[in-house]
Amino acid sequence: MKPDDPAWRALNDHASAQLRGGFADRVLRAAHGPQAETWRQLHVHAARQLRTGFAERVLRAARAAADMPSLASQFALSAATAAVCLGAVLFLHNRSAEQADARNLAEWRQIVAAVEEIDPTRL
Amino acid sequence: MESTSPNALADLVRRAQKGDEIAQRDLIVSYQHRIAGFVYAMTGRSDYVEDLAQQVFIKMIRALDRLQAPAQFESWLFRLARNTCIDQLRRQKLRRIFLPFGEEHENIPEPAGAVDTEELDALRHALAQLRPQDRALLALVQEGRSHAEIAEILSTSVAAVKARLHRAREHLREHYQPDHET
8 A cells, every 4th residue: 555545645634633733832842841931921920829018918927926925935934834833733732741641640649648548557 | 139239139138137127028029929939839839829928938037137148048048938838748748647638629720710821731730740859949940049059958969959950850841741631
């Protein structure tokens, strides 16, 4: 079968009809990768996402952030609060333990005195 | 800031370091579009651009007094931007572990008309296929950073930057199909 046979021509026509318009341009773009113009479009698109007054909003947010306590100072405050709470718990625990000891001792003294009254020879 | 001389930029940075709000504002206005472009190249999400750019500039204002060499301001600012974007992408990845949403819920495609051209859509798609570190590399090159500056920003060697850049460009070309199906 020769290349100029109608069947070959029909096959070529059918195959080339499958290629969408701008095929050569697309091949060249894919082969060369993105051009500088495409990168420029990316920057333009990104810049459009910033609303008017961006710089003022950043400065306001930076001022607000500066007024907020730092992470370290928040941590120090939390640690100090925890230490005070622990100290208070230990103090109250010691005080109630001492009171209980004093109460028990007084009761024992009463028992000893009662025993002495009943049978002084046993002591 | 392309039209400003290095001396004028260093002077502006020094004034901003002293707390001069006009100088801080000038720095933001000068760099906001470039930072927005960098953030978009890194995340591929229009809805992240303003939030992340704002975070970058707030970090800039808070850390400016620690910048030793005002002449290095641009490299330093883009390092802040890169770290902010990578942190955001990490947080997003971490959130995916704990939340019952699939990746498809988070990576909702840009609405029709949000992206202007087929080429830009293809570039966004191709960038999304790369690792964030490679996206940062390509975006920094587009920003006109030299290999030495990029090496400093990424804390690596110039040779490593060249090798990674070559690979990143190859990957970008592989994925860059202007008629890709989204």
